[in-house]
Amino acid sequence: MTTKTSPSTSTIKQNRGGLEGVVAATTTLSRVEGTAGRLTYHGYNIHDLARTTTFEEIAYLLWFGKLPTRMELVDLKVRLLEERTLPTVVLQVLSDLPSTTAPMDALRTAVSAWGAATIQGKPNLDQAIALTARFPVFLSAFHRLRNGLKPLESHPELGYAANYLYLLSGHMPKEEHVRALDAYLVLLADHGMNASTFTARVVASTESDIASAVVGAIGALKGPLHGGAPSKVQDMLEAIGTQDRAESWMRDALARGERLMGFGHRAYKTEDPRAEELRELARLADPREFALARRIEELALALLEEQKPGRRLYTNVEFYSAVVLASVGLPGDLFTPTFAASRVVGWTAHILEQVANNRLIRPEADYTGPTEQHFVPLGERQ
Numbered sequence: 001m002t003t004k005t006s007p008s009t010s011t012i013k014q015n016r017g018g019l020e021g022v023v024a025a026t027t028t029l030s031r032v033e034g035t036a037g038r039l040t041y042h043g044y045n046i047h048d049l050a051r052t053t054t055f056e057e058i059a060y061l062l063w064f065g066k067l068p069t070r071m072e073l074v075d076l077k078v079r080l081l082e083e084r085t086l087p088t089v090v091l092q093v094l095s096d097l098p099s100t101t102a103p104m105d106a107l108r109t110a111v112s113a114w115g116a117a118t119i120q121g122k123p124n125l126d127q128a129i130a131l132t133a134r135f136p137v138f139l140s141a142f143h144r145l146r147n148g149l150k151p152l153e154s155h156p157e158l159g160y161a162a163n164y165l166y167l168l169s170g171h172m173p174k175e176e177h178v179r180a181l182d183a184y185l186v187l188l189a190d191h192g193m194n195a196s197t198f199t200a201r202v203v204a205s206t207e208s209d210i211a212s213a214v215v216g217a218i219g220a221l222k223g224p225l226h227g228g229a230p231s232k233v234q235d236m237l238e239a240i241g242t243q244d245r246a247e248s249w250m251r252d253a254l255a256r257g258e259r260l261m262g263f264g265h266r267a268y269k270t271e272d273p274r275a276e277e278l279r280e281l282a283r284l285a286d287p288r289e290f291a292l293a294r295r296i297e298e299l300a301l302a303l304l305e306e307q308k309p310g311r312r313l314y315t316n317v318e319f320y321s322a323v324v325l326a327s328v329g330l331p332g333d334l335f336t337p338t339f340a341a342s343r344v345v346g347w348t349a350h351i352l353e354q355v356a357n358n359r360l361i362r363p364e365a366d367y368t369g370p371t372e373q374h375f376v377p378l379g380e381r382q
């Protein structure tokens with residue numbers, strides 16, 4: 001862990017807080033070039049990866065630092081397959097949750113229960129694989145339980161994306177759905193020092209365990225300013241409903257001081273390259289929904305520009321994620337947990353990178369409260 005720019009008072013004041021512009025770690029995993037609108041994993045351009053690889057290949061790339069050979073990929077798939085089980089303790093905990101529980105909360109609880117029952121020692125790759133393999137299992141188990149259905153066993157012939165869809169519905173998924181979900185999972189697997197990854201690294205830096213670090217990351221991802229946006233994008237698309245209502249709906253939302261979900265990004269000062277890929281996936285997956293989303297996107301960008309000319313707000317990854325995930329049959333409240341089922345690879349890769357060269361992450365705060373106060377004992381205070 002190196003801190004190139006110290007988060008000094010002047011830095012924080014200059015950049016309006018939020019640690020904007022502060023380099024908090026060194027990483028070889030992914031590079032976000034916000035001005036160029038470029039994202040690479042280990043130097044490979046996200047556009048090439050999204051169009052040609054599977055999620056398992058990307059997991060290999062992020063965990064092992066190189067693209068796998070055919071045999072290496074088979075080995076990793078076998079390891080993931082062996083771990084795709086639902087431990088009794090997690091089944092019990094998920095069964096006890098109210099059916100109204102948000103799936104993201106159920107996932108956080110499941111990971112915590114799994115960690116309590118399983119994890120010992122320093123974070124390692126075996127744990128990363130074991131945990132990643134179980135994300136779709138935990139999510140689908142909770143989804144079925146809340147609908148009064150029994151969780152299913154993983155299908156031995158299906159990969160990560162296909163098995164997730166199978167576990168949710170009990171049906172063999174359509175090839176085009178698997179391809180769209182796989183591309184989505186590839187696109188979301190890692191993204192520099194985003195809030196949830198930073199959280200995971202902070203927890204790992206205290207020499208805590210992998211489950212605790214991932215539980216923290218899930219909590220950070222949940223918020224609408226980070227991974228919680230796509231279901232809100234879907235709410236917006238549904239509330240608008242038809243193209244003719246789009247402008248007045250968004251004008252009203254902006255007038256109330258609300259943010260338009262799916263737009264703006266801390267790092268990108270041009271279009272998010274993942275949004276470009278997801279736009280195309282959405283166009284292929286659901287042409288009707290795409291037409292409405294595209295119109296809303298164009299209007300939103302125009303209204304945001306009109307509100308503050310020259311401000312650089314663009315479509316982010318979440319806008320078309322909503323269309324793509326809905327098109328493969330996922331309900332809105334599984335969008336963010338599905339994001340987590342991809343990002344868990346990035347989180348665990350970052351946790352391993354952190355522990356391999358650890359120093360406690362412990363920034364400072366700029367104290368702005370009162371000073372030199374005169375202490376008065378409890379009984380004498382008025």
Ligand code: ACO
Pocket residue numbers: 018224225226227229258259260261262263264265266267304311313316317318
């Ligand atoms: N709608 C309306 N106004 C916006 C939006 C938006 N989507 N995004 C930013 N703004 C405005 C802010 O109100 C602010 O205006 P001001 O300067 O007049 O106060 C200005 O643009 C800058 O906003 P910040 O919050 O400082 O920008 P920051 O870089 O911190 O925020 C963020 C990035 C949180 C993503 C923001 O753009 C946002 O809230 N977007 C909507 C939520 C969303 O889509 N989240 C998903 C992000 S992608 C991801 O994490 C996977």
